[in-house]
Amino acid sequence: MTARPEHLPERLARISDMQAAEFISLGLLAGREDVPSIALNKVAEPLEGDDERGRLHPVRELIEEALREFRGMRPTAADAWLAPRLHATLRLSRREAADAGLWSYLALGVAPDYVVWRHRPEPKADEAPKGVARKRFLGPHHTQAFARLWWAAELFRDGSDYGPAVRACGNQDMLNTTLRLDVIDHRPTAQALVRLMDRKIVQSGREVNALVAAVNASAATLMYDVIAPDVEYDSEALRDWIAAAETARAVSRHVLPEGPEEQPAPEGAVESLAAHFEGLFADVSVRGRAPDERG
Amino acid sequence: MRAYPYPRLPGAVTTRVTAVRLRGPDDIREDLDIKGFSAVERVVALGRAERDDWHTARLSLSATIPARDIEAKGHWSDVAVVAVLTEKATNARSVTRLDRAAGDGKEWSGEIEVHRTGYADRASLAVHVVATVGGVAGRIIASTEQDWLIDVTADVPLRDRELDVTDVSFARGAAWLRPFRDTPWIVDISGRIPTVRLNSDFEGLMTLVEGQGSKIENMVREMLLAQMSTDVWTAVFHSAIGDLEIEDDGSPVLPPDWRGEVLREMLPDVVPGCSVEDALREVHTRRTGEGRWAELQPRIHFAATRRAEVPRTLTDTIRRIERLEQETHA
Numbered sequence: 001m002t003a004r005p006e007h008l009p010e011r012l013a014r015i016s017d018m019q020a021a022e023f024i025s026l027g028l029l030a031g032r033e034d035v036p037s038i039a040l041n042k043v044a045e046p047l048e049g050d051d052e053r054g055r056l057h058p059v060r061e062l063i064e065e066a067l068r069e070f071r072g073m074r075p076t077a078a079d080a081w082l083a084p085r086l087h088a089t090l091r092l093s094r095r096e097a098a099d100a101g102l103w104s105y106l107a108l109g110v111a112p113d114y115v116v117w118r119h120r121p122e123p124k125a126d127e128a129p130k131g132v133a134r135k136r137f138l139g140p141h142h143t144q145a146f147a148r149l150w151w152a153a154e155l156f157r158d159g160s161d162y163g164p165a166v167r168a169c170g171n172q173d174m175l176n177t178t179l180r181l182d183v184i185d186h187r188p189t190a191q192a193l194v195r196l197m198d199r200k201i202v203q204s205g206r207e208v209n210a211l212v213a214a215v216n217a218s219a220a221t222l223m224y225d226v227i228a229p230d231v232e233y234d235s236e237a238l239r240d241w242i243a244a245a246e247t248a249r250a251v252s253r254h255v256l257p258e259g260p261e262e263q264p265a266p267e268g269a270v271e272s273l274a275a276h277f278e279g280l281f282a283d284v285s286v287r288g289r290a291p292d293e294r295g
Numbered sequence: 296m297r298a299y300p301y302p303r304l305p306g307a308v309t310t311r312v313t314a315v316r317l318r319g320p321d322d323i324r325e326d327l328d329i330k331g332f333s334a335v336e337r338v339v340a341l342g343r344a345e346r347d348d349w350h351t352a353r354l355s356l357s358a359t360i361p362a363r364d365i366e367a368k369g370h371w372s373d374v375a376v377v378a379v380l381t382e383k384a385t386n387a388r389s390v391t392r393l394d395r396a397a398g399d400g401k402e403w404s405g406e407i408e409v410h411r412t413g414y415a416d417r418a419s420l421a422v423h424v425v426a427t428v429g430g431v432a433g434r435i436i437a438s439t440e441q442d443w444l445i446d447v448t449a450d451v452p453l454r455d456r457e458l459d460v461t462d463v464s465f466a467r468g469a470a471w472l473r474p475f476r477d478t479p480w481i482v483d484i485s486g487r488i489p490t491v492r493l494n495s496d497f498e499g500l501m502t503l504v505e506g507q508g509s510k511i512e513n514m515v516r517e518m519l520l521a522q523m524s525t526d527v528w529t530a531v532f533h534s535a536i537g538d539l540e541i542e543d544d545g546s547p548v549l550p551p552d553w554r555g556e557v558l559r560e561m562l563p564d565v566v567p568g569c570s571v572e573d574a575l576r577e578v579h580t581r582r583t584g585e586g587r588w589a590e591l592q593p594r595i596h597f598a599a600t601r602r603a604e605v606p607r608t609l610t611d612t613i614r615r616i617e618r619l620e621q622e623t624h625a
Binding site for chain 1: 299300301350351375377379381384385386387388389390391392408410411412413414415416423425431432433434435469470471483484485486540551
């Protein structure tokens with residue numbers, strides 16, 4: 001099994017797509033090989049400065065914690081635990097999180113063992129065992145092993161409350177289907193989707209997928225931002241939270257961390273969308289198929 | 296054309312950025328120089344700001360909508376005009392309502408804020424007209440056809456990105472460059488935007504590319520740049536097509552970053568006469584084994600040379616050679 005990197009430098013780094021690709025061998029994807037960590041760190045570019053946020057070891061420790069905590073369980077269960085904690089440990093702005101090179105480095109240089117453990121497909125009875133998909137190491141934000149967790153925490157948190165993000169990550173369909181869609185970039189929409197899960201209006205993967213498809217199709221003609229407006233965003237809370245990283249304690253294993261103190265999505269907006277989505281979902285359930293744009 | 300299950304507003308919606316004010320720590324303010332935004336290109340270049348420590352940029356916008364049609368047709372009520380700023384790379388989305396200016400309701404204006412921490416590269420700004428139609432609130436009844444681009448790093452407001460050329464020693468530079476030490480240049484598409492890496496070990500190349508040399512050297516340089524530019528367009532096209540996200544139903548998705556921009560621009564030349572989405576599907580099908588991938592190559596080449604302005608540069612060069620020859624014979 002792919003092991004912890006032999007060489008772990010002090011600081012996190014970024015690695016370009018082209019260089020990252022060279023380290024993604026078939027042996028690594030099969031979980032048979034390690035990443036040659038000294039060679040990797042020779043080509044990776046360490047993050048500048050000496051701030052706390054750029055330190056590698058807190059991130060590695062957090063991931064080891066997840067490996068200990070969830071060993072022997074289904075690896076998917078770790079997502080809901082790790083997503084908010086990774087988010088609160090890294091304290092990135094979205095501008096920083098848009099850098100794919102950082103995520104590739106986390107996957108190859110910090111925790112390839114985690115990527116292999118979490119994303120190795122479950123072996124099927126009469127099939128040869130499959131390897132980890134390449135896109136878990138190097139790929140878009142909704143498939144890369146760590147980027148998807150960070151973005152899930154970012155897009156589903158409600159201000160400083162990671163609770164909704166934990167619940168969204170608890171359902172693989174919610175996590176996998178919504179992350180790639182633009183509709184959840186509107187905070188009240190993301191919160192309303194989680195509420196429908198909380199209220200058990202949608203539960204199975206099939207239901208979640210049908211709901212999300214209906215919500216997405218309806219967004220083509222209906223502007224949720226107008227019928228359920230969000231508050232005006234203020235980036236000061238985020239800047240303060242990032243600055244506070246210098247003195248913040250490591251995230252707790254048991255207690256959920258707190259995100260930047262942004263205002264939560266307005267209650268009225270979330271509820272009115274939740275009611276609207278419930279109606280859309282009822283239509284789909286009745287018809288037993290995905291709705292067209294009339295939805 | 297997509298069909299809508301409700302009446303839409305005919306006529307054009309247009310918008311323009313009229314002023315940009317940056318704010319930084321301690322409430323410092325700076326108005327962006329008017330050279331920092333262009334109504335012709337529809338681009339705002341925030342990198343032009345004199346101070347580098349700004350936190351937010353407030354864009355003043357005005358929009359024009361076909362108000363007479365709204366009154367004449369009478370399908371719509373509760374008309375609102377909103378500006379929407381989005382960026383794929385950061386999943387950013389912010390929405391502001393514009394206010395109706397005095398007069399006949401054609402002109403609307405307002406402000407939208409760009410938070411620096413929330414954008415990585417280029418955000419796009421659109422304006423939509425939203426109304427209640429047939430009892431349903433929030434219907435989008437019209438939108439701007441052409442978005443504005445808000446570039447958070449560029450210092451010149453240009454829609455087309457300039458070719459980024461940097462020089463590096465292939466023999467002593469990054470490990471992946473070493474096998475190419477005898478090559479004059481390599482196209483590197485692994486970064487935020489594609490770059491041409493010039494091999495500084497290649498004797499005379501730097502002087503040729505940078506130099507204010509003789510007439511002949513200038514001609515050769517322009518041909519070289521056109522050639523590099525062709526290489527970039529071709530490489531980007533292939534890398535974008537080779538790494539497409541595929542939907543569950545098998546249809547390919549336009550990439551969210553510059554790869555998508557490049558495909559949008561080249562596909563109409565590669566598969567003419569259909570929508571970008573259909574062209575993308577066609578190219579993807581051909582590449583993944585449904586044959587005729589080879590036959591597509593001339594079209595890709597055509598699209599790349601056209602964008603790199605190879606025909607124009609070559610014609611210029613030929614004329615200049617003729618002139619030079621006449622001068623020497625005279």
